[in-house]
Amino acid sequence: MKRENEPRLFGIFGYPLSHTLSPAMQEAAFSRLGLKAFYLAFEFNPSEFTRALRGLGHFLLDGFNVTVPYKEKVIPFLDRLSPEAKAVGAVNTVYREGRKWVGTNTDIYGFLTALRRAGFNPKNKKVLMLGAGGAARAAVYGLASQGASEIRIANRRPERARKTARDFQIFFPKAAFTILPLSDERLKNSLKEMDLVVNATSVGLAPGDPVLVSKGLIPKATRRKRILFFDLIYSRRTSFLKAARSRGHKTLGGLTMLLYQGANALELWTGRKAPVDVMRRTLIQSLKAEGNSIGTEKFKKWTRR
Numbered sequence: 001m002k003r004e005n006e007p008r009l010f011g012i013f014g015y016p017l018s019h020t021l022s023p024a025m026q027e028a029a030f031s032r033l034g035l036k037a038f039y040l041a042f043e044f045n046p047s048e049f050t051r052a053l054r055g056l057g058h059f060l061l062d063g064f065n066v067t068v069p070y071k072e073k074v075i076p077f078l079d080r081l082s083p084e085a086k087a088v089g090a091v092n093t094v095y096r097e098g099r100k101w102v103g104t105n106t107d108i109y110g111f112l113t114a115l116r117r118a119g120f121n122p123k124n125k126k127v128l129m130l131g132a133g134g135a136a137r138a139a140v141y142g143l144a145s146q147g148a149s150e151i152r153i154a155n156r157r158p159e160r161a162r163k164t165a166r167d168f169q170i171f172f173p174k175a176a177f178t179i180l181p182l183s184d185e186r187l188k189n190s191l192k193e194m195d196l197v198v199n200a201t202s203v204g205l206a207p208g209d210p211v212l213v214s215k216g217l218i219p220k221a222t223r224r225k226r227i228l229f230f231d232l233i234y235s236r237r238t239s240f241l242k243a244a245r246s247r248g249h250k251t252l253g254g255l256t257m258l259l260y261q262g263a264n265a266l267e268l269w270t271g272r273k274a275p276v277d278v279m280r281r282t283l284i285q286s287l288k289a290e291g292n293s294i295g296t297e298k299f300k301k302w303t304r305r
Protein backbone atom coordinates (compact mmCIF):
# COMPACT_ATOMS: atom_id res chain seq x y z
CA MET A 1 0.00 0.00 0.00
CA LYS A 2 1.21 3.51 -0.78
CA ARG A 3 1.75 6.22 1.79
CA GLU A 4 -0.36 9.37 1.60
CA ASN A 5 2.35 11.61 0.07
CA GLU A 6 3.80 9.05 -2.34
CA PRO A 7 3.30 9.87 -6.02
CA ARG A 8 0.55 7.94 -7.75
CA LEU A 9 1.40 5.97 -10.84
CA PHE A 10 -0.79 5.21 -13.85
CA GLY A 11 -0.02 3.94 -17.32
CA ILE A 12 -1.06 2.36 -20.56
CA PHE A 13 -0.16 -1.08 -21.97
CA GLY A 14 -0.16 -1.64 -25.73
CA TYR A 15 1.95 -2.77 -28.64
CA PRO A 16 2.95 -0.71 -30.51
CA LEU A 17 2.38 2.47 -28.53
CA SER A 18 4.38 5.13 -30.34
CA HIS A 19 1.23 7.07 -31.31
CA THR A 20 -0.41 7.32 -27.88
CA LEU A 21 -1.60 10.76 -26.74
CA SER A 22 -2.81 9.46 -23.37
CA PRO A 23 0.30 10.22 -21.26
CA ALA A 24 0.28 13.92 -22.20
CA MET A 25 -3.50 14.18 -21.75
CA GLN A 26 -3.58 12.45 -18.35
CA GLU A 27 -0.52 14.17 -16.90
CA ALA A 28 -1.92 17.58 -17.85
CA ALA A 29 -5.11 16.63 -15.98
CA PHE A 30 -3.23 15.40 -12.88
CA SER A 31 -1.28 18.62 -12.81
CA ARG A 32 -4.46 20.74 -13.05
CA LEU A 33 -5.97 18.74 -10.17
CA GLY A 34 -2.82 19.30 -8.10
CA LEU A 35 -2.13 15.56 -7.91
CA LYS A 36 1.37 14.19 -7.62
CA ALA A 37 0.86 11.53 -10.28
CA PHE A 38 2.52 10.15 -13.40
CA TYR A 39 1.25 8.28 -16.43
CA LEU A 40 3.67 6.08 -18.33
CA ALA A 41 3.48 4.22 -21.64
CA PHE A 42 4.42 0.53 -21.36
CA GLU A 43 5.10 -0.68 -24.87
CA PHE A 44 5.29 -4.39 -24.01
CA ASN A 45 5.33 -7.22 -26.52
CA PRO A 46 2.94 -10.13 -25.78
CA SER A 47 5.37 -12.16 -23.66
CA GLU A 48 6.47 -9.08 -21.69
CA PHE A 49 2.81 -8.19 -21.15
CA THR A 50 1.94 -11.66 -19.82
CA ARG A 51 4.95 -11.64 -17.51
CA ALA A 52 4.06 -8.19 -16.20
CA LEU A 53 0.41 -9.01 -15.63
CA ARG A 54 1.30 -12.19 -13.72
CA GLY A 55 2.79 -9.83 -11.15
CA LEU A 56 -0.33 -7.66 -10.98
CA GLY A 57 -0.74 -8.32 -7.25
CA HIS A 58 2.58 -6.53 -6.66
CA PHE A 59 2.04 -3.65 -9.09
CA LEU A 60 2.99 -0.19 -7.95
CA LEU A 61 0.43 1.17 -10.40
CA ASP A 62 -2.76 2.74 -9.07
CA GLY A 63 -4.65 2.10 -12.30
CA PHE A 64 -4.00 1.65 -15.99
CA ASN A 65 -5.34 1.66 -19.52
CA VAL A 66 -5.06 -1.18 -21.98
CA THR A 67 -5.06 -0.78 -25.73
CA VAL A 68 -4.55 -2.87 -28.87
CA PRO A 69 -3.82 -5.81 -28.72
CA TYR A 70 -4.43 -6.42 -25.00
CA LYS A 71 -8.04 -5.40 -24.36
CA GLU A 72 -9.18 -9.03 -24.21
CA LYS A 73 -5.91 -10.58 -23.05
CA VAL A 74 -5.96 -8.58 -19.82
CA ILE A 75 -9.26 -10.10 -18.63
CA PRO A 76 -8.00 -13.37 -17.05
CA PHE A 77 -5.64 -11.39 -14.80
CA LEU A 78 -8.38 -9.24 -13.23
CA ASP A 79 -10.49 -9.92 -10.12
CA ARG A 80 -13.72 -8.48 -11.44
CA LEU A 81 -15.27 -6.93 -14.56
CA SER A 82 -17.91 -4.22 -14.75
CA PRO A 83 -21.15 -5.45 -16.38
CA GLU A 84 -20.35 -3.40 -19.54
CA ALA A 85 -16.85 -4.82 -19.87
CA LYS A 86 -18.27 -8.31 -19.41
CA ALA A 87 -20.87 -7.73 -22.13
CA VAL A 88 -18.39 -6.15 -24.54
CA GLY A 89 -15.68 -8.72 -23.74
CA ALA A 90 -12.99 -6.03 -23.73
CA VAL A 91 -11.36 -3.85 -21.05
CA ASN A 92 -9.63 -0.53 -21.67
CA THR A 93 -9.44 0.76 -18.09
CA VAL A 94 -8.39 -1.01 -14.90
CA TYR A 95 -8.80 0.47 -11.42
CA ARG A 96 -8.27 -0.69 -7.85
CA GLU A 97 -11.07 -1.52 -5.45
CA GLY A 98 -9.20 -2.17 -2.20
CA ARG A 99 -6.85 -5.02 -3.06
CA LYS A 100 -8.88 -6.08 -6.08
CA TRP A 101 -8.36 -5.07 -9.71
CA VAL A 102 -11.50 -4.16 -11.63
CA GLY A 103 -11.69 -3.96 -15.43
CA THR A 104 -14.14 -1.70 -17.18
CA ASN A 105 -14.69 -0.20 -20.61
CA THR A 106 -14.70 3.59 -20.87
CA ASP A 107 -14.71 3.43 -24.70
CA ILE A 108 -18.49 3.07 -24.44
CA TYR A 109 -18.83 6.36 -22.56
CA GLY A 110 -16.30 8.02 -24.90
CA PHE A 111 -18.17 6.85 -27.97
CA LEU A 112 -21.61 7.91 -26.72
CA THR A 113 -20.39 11.27 -25.44
CA ALA A 114 -18.77 11.99 -28.81
CA LEU A 115 -22.09 11.25 -30.53
CA ARG A 116 -24.01 13.42 -28.08
CA ARG A 117 -21.55 16.29 -28.56
CA ALA A 118 -22.09 15.99 -32.33
CA GLY A 119 -25.85 16.30 -31.74
CA PHE A 120 -26.71 12.66 -32.52
CA ASN A 121 -29.20 10.72 -30.38
CA PRO A 122 -29.09 6.95 -31.15
CA LYS A 123 -32.72 6.33 -30.10
CA ASN A 124 -34.66 4.65 -32.94
CA LYS A 125 -31.78 5.18 -35.35
CA LYS A 126 -30.37 2.83 -37.98
CA VAL A 127 -26.64 2.24 -37.81
CA LEU A 128 -24.08 0.55 -40.03
CA MET A 129 -21.06 -0.66 -38.06
CA LEU A 130 -17.91 -1.43 -40.04
CA GLY A 131 -15.75 -3.74 -37.93
CA ALA A 132 -16.31 -6.28 -35.19
CA GLY A 133 -13.20 -5.85 -33.01
CA GLY A 134 -13.05 -4.47 -29.46
CA ALA A 135 -13.94 -0.88 -30.40
CA ALA A 136 -16.85 -1.99 -32.60
CA ARG A 137 -18.25 -4.13 -29.79
CA ALA A 138 -18.04 -1.20 -27.35
CA ALA A 139 -19.80 1.04 -29.89
CA VAL A 140 -22.51 -1.55 -30.63
CA TYR A 141 -23.14 -2.00 -26.90
CA GLY A 142 -23.40 1.77 -26.44
CA LEU A 143 -25.75 2.23 -29.39
CA ALA A 144 -28.06 -0.63 -28.41
CA SER A 145 -28.15 0.53 -24.78
CA GLN A 146 -29.33 3.94 -26.03
CA GLY A 147 -32.18 2.47 -28.08
CA ALA A 148 -30.80 2.22 -31.63
CA SER A 149 -33.47 0.32 -33.55
CA GLU A 150 -31.31 -1.41 -36.13
CA ILE A 151 -27.62 -2.25 -36.20
CA ARG A 152 -26.03 -3.79 -39.30
CA ILE A 153 -22.53 -5.13 -38.86
CA ALA A 154 -20.06 -5.65 -41.71
CA ASN A 155 -16.64 -7.15 -41.05
CA ARG A 156 -13.79 -8.60 -43.08
CA ARG A 157 -14.09 -11.89 -41.17
CA PRO A 158 -17.85 -12.47 -41.22
CA GLU A 159 -17.80 -14.93 -38.32
CA ARG A 160 -16.78 -12.10 -35.97
CA ALA A 161 -19.68 -9.97 -37.23
CA ARG A 162 -22.03 -12.91 -36.66
CA LYS A 163 -20.73 -13.41 -33.14
CA THR A 164 -21.13 -9.71 -32.30
CA ALA A 165 -24.71 -9.71 -33.61
CA ARG A 166 -25.55 -12.91 -31.72
CA ASP A 167 -23.98 -11.75 -28.43
CA PHE A 168 -25.77 -8.41 -28.37
CA GLN A 169 -29.11 -9.67 -29.64
CA ILE A 170 -29.37 -11.58 -26.35
CA PHE A 171 -28.72 -8.41 -24.32
CA PHE A 172 -30.89 -6.14 -26.43
CA PRO A 173 -33.82 -8.14 -27.85
CA LYS A 174 -35.63 -4.99 -29.06
CA ALA A 175 -32.89 -3.97 -31.49
CA ALA A 176 -32.62 -5.67 -34.88
CA PHE A 177 -29.10 -6.97 -35.50
CA THR A 178 -28.13 -8.10 -38.98
CA ILE A 179 -24.82 -8.79 -40.67
CA LEU A 180 -23.77 -8.00 -44.19
CA PRO A 181 -20.64 -8.61 -46.25
CA LEU A 182 -18.12 -5.85 -46.87
CA SER A 183 -19.07 -5.94 -50.55
CA ASP A 184 -19.63 -2.77 -52.55
CA GLU A 185 -23.16 -3.57 -53.71
CA ARG A 186 -24.50 -4.55 -50.29
CA LEU A 187 -22.87 -1.53 -48.64
CA LYS A 188 -24.29 0.80 -51.28
CA ASN A 189 -27.83 -0.44 -50.67
CA SER A 190 -27.47 -0.21 -46.91
CA LEU A 191 -25.89 3.23 -46.84
CA LYS A 192 -29.04 4.82 -48.30
CA GLU A 193 -31.06 3.74 -45.30
CA MET A 194 -28.66 4.62 -42.48
CA ASP A 195 -28.63 7.48 -39.97
CA LEU A 196 -25.12 6.72 -38.73
CA VAL A 197 -22.16 4.88 -40.29
CA VAL A 198 -19.21 4.01 -38.03
CA ASN A 199 -15.74 2.96 -39.11
CA ALA A 200 -14.53 0.86 -36.19
CA THR A 201 -11.91 -0.98 -38.25
CA SER A 202 -8.26 -0.02 -38.24
CA VAL A 203 -8.43 0.64 -41.99
CA GLY A 204 -7.28 4.22 -42.52
CA LEU A 205 -4.70 4.27 -39.72
CA ALA A 206 -1.82 4.10 -42.21
CA PRO A 207 -1.49 6.46 -45.21
CA GLY A 208 -1.47 3.66 -47.82
CA ASP A 209 -4.50 1.79 -46.43
CA PRO A 210 -7.22 0.59 -48.82
CA VAL A 211 -10.45 2.58 -49.10
CA LEU A 212 -13.16 0.87 -47.11
CA VAL A 213 -16.13 2.80 -48.49
CA SER A 214 -15.47 4.56 -51.77
CA LYS A 215 -17.16 7.83 -52.67
CA GLY A 216 -19.23 6.19 -55.39
CA LEU A 217 -21.08 4.05 -52.82
CA ILE A 218 -22.22 6.97 -50.71
CA PRO A 219 -25.53 8.59 -51.68
CA LYS A 220 -25.53 12.36 -52.02
CA ALA A 221 -26.84 14.17 -48.93
CA THR A 222 -30.15 15.94 -49.33
CA ARG A 223 -31.79 18.63 -47.24
CA ARG A 224 -33.91 15.92 -45.59
CA LYS A 225 -31.26 13.25 -45.21
CA ARG A 226 -27.73 13.78 -43.98
CA ILE A 227 -25.96 10.77 -42.54
CA LEU A 228 -23.39 11.07 -39.73
CA PHE A 229 -20.13 9.29 -40.61
CA PHE A 230 -18.03 8.58 -37.51
CA ASP A 231 -14.47 7.28 -37.85
CA LEU A 232 -12.95 6.12 -34.55
CA ILE A 233 -9.46 6.79 -35.92
CA TYR A 234 -8.16 10.02 -34.40
CA SER A 235 -4.66 10.41 -35.81
CA ARG A 236 -5.52 11.31 -39.38
CA ARG A 237 -8.27 12.65 -41.61
CA THR A 238 -9.26 9.36 -43.24
CA SER A 239 -10.44 8.74 -46.79
CA PHE A 240 -13.64 7.37 -45.20
CA LEU A 241 -14.48 10.82 -43.77
CA LYS A 242 -13.21 12.69 -46.82
CA ALA A 243 -15.53 10.67 -49.10
CA ALA A 244 -18.53 11.25 -46.79
CA ARG A 245 -17.83 14.95 -46.59
CA SER A 246 -17.50 15.31 -50.33
CA ARG A 247 -21.03 13.84 -50.63
CA GLY A 248 -22.34 16.48 -48.21
CA HIS A 249 -22.69 14.36 -45.03
CA LYS A 250 -21.75 15.17 -41.44
CA THR A 251 -18.46 13.74 -40.19
CA LEU A 252 -16.90 13.03 -36.81
CA GLY A 253 -13.32 11.88 -36.11
CA GLY A 254 -12.14 9.81 -33.13
CA LEU A 255 -10.53 12.58 -31.07
CA THR A 256 -13.66 13.42 -29.06
CA MET A 257 -14.06 9.74 -28.13
CA LEU A 258 -10.42 9.58 -27.06
CA LEU A 259 -10.91 12.62 -24.84
CA TYR A 260 -14.00 11.35 -23.05
CA GLN A 261 -12.83 7.75 -22.57
CA GLY A 262 -9.74 9.25 -20.90
CA ALA A 263 -11.80 11.65 -18.77
CA ASN A 264 -13.96 8.76 -17.58
CA ALA A 265 -10.87 6.67 -16.72
CA LEU A 266 -9.32 9.53 -14.75
CA GLU A 267 -12.52 9.95 -12.72
CA LEU A 268 -12.54 6.23 -11.84
CA TRP A 269 -8.90 6.38 -10.72
CA THR A 270 -9.00 9.59 -8.74
CA GLY A 271 -12.62 10.11 -7.73
CA ARG A 272 -12.21 13.69 -8.99
CA LYS A 273 -14.05 15.46 -11.81
CA ALA A 274 -11.92 15.38 -14.95
CA PRO A 275 -10.64 18.79 -16.13
CA VAL A 276 -11.88 18.14 -19.67
CA ASP A 277 -10.84 21.59 -20.97
CA VAL A 278 -7.20 21.02 -20.02
CA MET A 279 -7.26 17.52 -21.49
CA ARG A 280 -8.72 18.68 -24.79
CA ARG A 281 -6.22 21.57 -25.06
CA THR A 282 -3.39 19.12 -24.45
CA LEU A 283 -4.66 16.79 -27.18
CA ILE A 284 -4.77 19.65 -29.67
CA GLN A 285 -1.29 20.84 -28.67
CA SER A 286 0.16 17.33 -28.86
CA LEU A 287 -1.24 16.80 -32.34
CA LYS A 288 -0.02 20.22 -33.47
CA ALA A 289 3.44 19.44 -32.12
CA GLU A 290 3.42 16.40 -34.42
CA GLY A 291 2.46 18.70 -37.32
CA ASN A 292 -1.09 17.30 -37.28
CA SER A 293 -4.13 19.57 -37.21
CA ILE A 294 -6.80 17.02 -38.19
CA GLY A 295 -10.31 18.24 -37.57
CA THR A 296 -9.30 20.22 -34.52
CA GLU A 297 -11.71 23.06 -35.35
CA LYS A 298 -14.74 20.75 -35.09
CA PHE A 299 -13.20 18.98 -32.13
CA LYS A 300 -12.88 22.34 -30.37
CA LYS A 301 -16.52 23.16 -31.11
CA TRP A 302 -17.89 19.83 -29.91
CA THR A 303 -15.86 19.55 -26.76
CA ARG A 304 -16.24 23.12 -25.51
CA ARG A 305 -18.27 23.16 -22.31
Ligand SMILES: NC(=O)c1ccc[n+]([C@@H]2O[C@H](COP(=O)([O-])OP(=O)(O)OC[C@H]3O[C@@H](n4cnc5c(N)ncnc54)[C@H](OP(=O)(O)O)[C@@H]3O)[C@@H](O)[C@H]2O)c1
Nearest residue numbers: 131132133134135136156157160200201202232254257258
Ligand atom coordinates in the same frame (compact mmCIF):
# COMPACT_ATOMS: atom_id res chain seq x y z
N1 LIG B 1 -11.00 7.21 -30.71
C1 LIG B 1 -10.83 6.35 -29.72
O1 LIG B 1 -10.84 6.68 -28.55
C2 LIG B 1 -10.64 4.88 -30.06
C3 LIG B 1 -10.82 3.91 -29.07
C4 LIG B 1 -10.65 2.57 -29.42
C5 LIG B 1 -10.28 2.23 -30.72
N2 LIG B 1 -10.11 3.21 -31.65
C6 LIG B 1 -9.76 2.87 -33.04
O2 LIG B 1 -10.68 1.91 -33.53
C7 LIG B 1 -10.03 1.05 -34.47
C8 LIG B 1 -10.29 -0.41 -34.11
O3 LIG B 1 -9.72 -0.69 -32.85
P1 LIG B 1 -10.01 -2.09 -32.10
O4 LIG B 1 -9.54 -1.92 -30.72
O5 LIG B 1 -11.41 -2.54 -32.33
O6 LIG B 1 -9.02 -3.07 -32.90
P2 LIG B 1 -9.23 -4.63 -33.19
O7 LIG B 1 -9.96 -5.28 -32.07
O8 LIG B 1 -7.89 -5.13 -33.57
O9 LIG B 1 -10.20 -4.69 -34.47
C9 LIG B 1 -9.75 -4.30 -35.75
C10 LIG B 1 -10.90 -4.28 -36.74
O10 LIG B 1 -10.41 -3.80 -38.00
C11 LIG B 1 -10.67 -4.78 -39.02
N3 LIG B 1 -9.61 -4.76 -40.02
C12 LIG B 1 -8.27 -4.71 -39.80
N4 LIG B 1 -7.61 -4.69 -40.98
C13 LIG B 1 -8.56 -4.72 -41.96
C14 LIG B 1 -8.51 -4.72 -43.38
N5 LIG B 1 -7.35 -4.65 -44.05
N6 LIG B 1 -9.68 -4.73 -44.08
C15 LIG B 1 -10.87 -4.78 -43.42
N7 LIG B 1 -10.98 -4.77 -42.06
C16 LIG B 1 -9.84 -4.77 -41.35
C17 LIG B 1 -10.73 -6.10 -38.27
O11 LIG B 1 -11.40 -7.05 -39.06
P3 LIG B 1 -11.20 -8.63 -38.77
O12 LIG B 1 -12.09 -8.93 -37.58
O13 LIG B 1 -11.66 -9.28 -40.01
O14 LIG B 1 -9.75 -8.83 -38.47
C18 LIG B 1 -11.51 -5.67 -37.01
O15 LIG B 1 -12.87 -5.53 -37.29
C19 LIG B 1 -8.54 1.42 -34.44
O16 LIG B 1 -8.29 2.26 -35.53
C20 LIG B 1 -8.39 2.18 -33.14
O17 LIG B 1 -7.35 3.14 -33.21
C21 LIG B 1 -10.28 4.51 -31.34
